[in-house]
Amino acid sequence: MLRFLLIFLLIQGALFGVEMLQPVQKSIILPWTSLLADSSSWLMSAFDPNIATSGKVVRSTLNGFAVSIEPGCNGVEAMIVLLAAITAFPAPLTYKIKGLIWGFIAIQGMNLLRIISLFYLGQWSQTLFDWAHLYIWQALIMLDALIVFLIWIRYIPGENQPPSPPNAENPQDHNGQAVESIA
Amino acid sequence: MTMQPLHRFMLGVLLFFPLTFFIWYMGASLHLAPITLLTGKLLNWLTPEALMWLKLDGHTLVLASNFGRDLTGAVTSPPPGEDVLGFHLNPLVYSYSLPLLASLILATPDPNKWGKLAWGMAMILPLEVFSMFFSVLKTLTFDVGPAFQMQQGLSQAGVDSIALGYQIGTLLLPMIAPLIIWATLNKNFLITLAPHLEQALAPKKSSLSSFDQKP
Numbered sequence: 001m002l003r004f005l006l007i008f009l010l011i012q013g014a015l016f017g018v019e020m021l022q023p024v025q026k027s028i029i030l031p032w033t034s035l036l037a038d039s040s041s042w043l044m045s046a047f048d049p050n051i052a053t054s055g056k057v058v059r060s061t062l063n064g065f066a067v068s069i070e071p072g073c074n075g076v077e078a079m080i081v082l083l084a085a086i087t088a089f090p091a092p093l094t095y096k097i098k099g100l101i102w103g104f105i106a107i108q109g110m111n112l113l114r115i116i117s118l119f120y121l122g123q124w125s126q127t128l129f130d131w132a133h134l135y136i137w138q139a140l141i142m143l144d145a146l147i148v149f150l151i152w153i154r155y156i157p158g159e160n161q162p163p164s165p166p167n168a169e170n171p172q173d174h175n176g177q178a179v180e181s182i183a
Numbered sequence: 184m185t186m187q188p189l190h191r192f193m194l195g196v197l198l199f200f201p202l203t204f205f206i207w208y209m210g211a212s213l214h215l216a217p218i219t220l221l222t223g224k225l226l227n228w229l230t231p232e233a234l235m236w237l238k239l240d241g242h243t244l245v246l247a248s249n250f251g252r253d254l255t256g257a258v259t260s261p262p263p264g265e266d267v268l269g270f271h272l273n274p275l276v277y278s279y280s281l282p283l284l285a286s287l288i289l290a291t292p293d294p295n296k297w298g299k300l301a302w303g304m305a306m307i308l309p310l311e312v313f314s315m316f317f318s319v320l321k322t323l324t325f326d327v328g329p330a331f332q333m334q335q336g337l338s339q340a341g342v343d344s345i346a347l348g349y350q351i352g353t354l355l356l357p358m359i360a361p362l363i364i365w366a367t368l369n370k371n372f373l374i375t376l377a378p379h380l381e382q383a384l385a386p387k388k389s390s391l392s393s394f395d396q397k398p
Contacts, residue, residue, distance in 0.1 A: 001370055005363065016355060072354050081359055135204065135279040142283065142358045143196060150189055153377040 007088035015080045025071075030056070033074045036108075040115040058119055065123045067115065073133075075111035075141065079104060082145045091156040099152040103145065110144045188292065188375050195290025203282035203289070211242035214281060215274055217308065219244065222315040232260065233323055233331055235267055244272040246319055250327050258330035270322050277314035277357045280307060284361035291365070291372050299368045306364045314352035321349035 018024055033056045041053040050062040059066035071077075082103045086096050114137045122129035207214065216239060223237040235247040247269045251262020258268065284307055288300045323331045324345045332342060366373065374381050 001367075005367070008363075012359070020350070077354065077358060081362070134273075134276050138358065139200070139204075139279055139283040142362060143200075146287075146362055147193060150192075150373075150376055153373070153380060154189070156377065156380060 004088050004090075008084050011084040011087055012080060015084060016077075019076060019080065029071065029074070029076060032076065033069050033071075036074055036111065036115065037069050040112050040119070043112060044116055044119065058115070060119075060123060063123060065119075067119050067122060069115060072138075073111075073114070075107050078107045078111075078141045078145045081142070082107065082148060085145075085149050086152065089153065089156070091153075095152075095156050098155075099148070102152070103148040106144055106148045107141065110141055114141065188372070191292060192290050192372075195292075196286050199286035199289045200282075203285040204279075207279070207282035207285075208242070208275070211275060211278075212239055215239055215242065215244070215278065218274070218278075218311045218315055221308075221312045222319065225312065225316055226319060230323075230335060233327075233334060234319075237319065240271075242273075242275055244274045244315070244319075246270045246272060246322060248323060248327055248331075250330055258327060260330060260334055268327055270326060272318055272322060274311075274315055274318070277318070277353050278311060280310070280357040280361045284364055287361060287365040288368065291369050293369065293372065303364050303368060307360060310356050310360050313348075314356055317345065317348035317352040320345050 019029065037053050037056045037058050041051050041058050044051045044058075050060050052059045052061050056069045057066050058069070083100060086099045086103065089096075091099075118129060118133055118137070121132055219237055219239050223234070226234045226237065233249055235249045237247075238245050247267050248260075249262065250258050250260045250268045251264060251266050252268070253259050253263045262268075281304070284303050285300060288296055288303050291299075293299060324337065324342055331337075335341075337345075
């Protein structure tokens with residue numbers, strides 16, 4: 001456990017350091033943030049025709065309200081935490097890759113939900129927007145990463161077990177109940 | 184019908200999450216008081232000539248610097264008159280790790296969850312002091328500006344370190360600290376979730392999850 005924590009913190013420190021570098025911000029983080037703005041705008045335009053995007057800013061053409069997706073709100077930090085946890089945990093490479101793919105989907109899906117909900121919440125109440133933006137969604141995104149990690153570790157084969165998901169050959173968990181599959 | 188430990192945990196988090204956030208927000212002046220006291224003492228010890236006082240006003244942190252503007256508008260220390268440069272900061276932006284940790288601990292099935300909650304609070308306190316300390320230093324460094332930097336003899340590397348400390352304290356620690364503290368306090372629960380990983384999670388105790396080894 002201590003070894004896992006140390007490697008986890010080390011990888012995390014390195015990745016956060018790399019993330020803060022200007023070239024990385026310019027070539028990866030900002031384009032990714034703009035893509036997020038476009039994706040959320042595309043999703044919202046399915047039910048709301050009054051949406052416009054410009055770079056990392058999503059704006060309502062109806063009342064002018066706009067949100068700018070900034071560092072800390074693009075899901076990159078949560079992905080780094082999950083990536084560090086999965087990389088540090090002893091598991092076969094294929095399981096790590098599967099965990100990262102599912103984690104990416106879960107975190108970025110949740111992040112799109114965060115952007116869309118904040119966009120409409122802000123048009124309704126500034127106080128609620130601040131609350132949700134500064135406290136609630138930050139915690140929820142990290143909870144999302146934790147839940148992905150907890151589900152993932154259930155599917156890692158142990159030292160004396162063949163590398164198969166728990167429900168492939170043995171559809172019951174240790175409490176004798178059916179378990180879900182993430183792969 | 185019995186629920187799987189992970190489902191039970193997730194449901195528990197969903198139930199405790201709004202409750203702990205409500206208590207955290209309503210009791211902000213209580214749980215932020217020791218953080219403010221310790222940070223104020225630390226700052227007064229390290230930079231006694233820069234800070235006048237640090238106080239809580241509800242859940243707002245009020246910082247009175249030992250700087251003011253003279254007749255020409257230049258920032259000087261000590262302040263020429265009674266007007267000092269003051270700032271209102273929001274300590275809740277890094278304190279939300281507290282209700283997150285509380286909801287995780289309370290949702291984890293454990294007979295000693297209240298004891299672990301107390302341990303968790305104790306473990307997160309110094310991290311909150313770290314966050315508040317760098318938040319105040321960042322305000323002095325960038326909002327009071329060159330006058331503070333010259334007074335403290337800060338080099339560019341020192342200014343960058345304060346900016347980095349602020350980023351870590353405000354963006355990173357509140358996100359990762361609750362997860363690390365929770366995982367450290369609840370190794371047995373992790374083993375319950377993934378008994379086959381007992382060796383990886385607790386290599387020194389080879390027979391910890393005895394239920395898993397029954398035929």
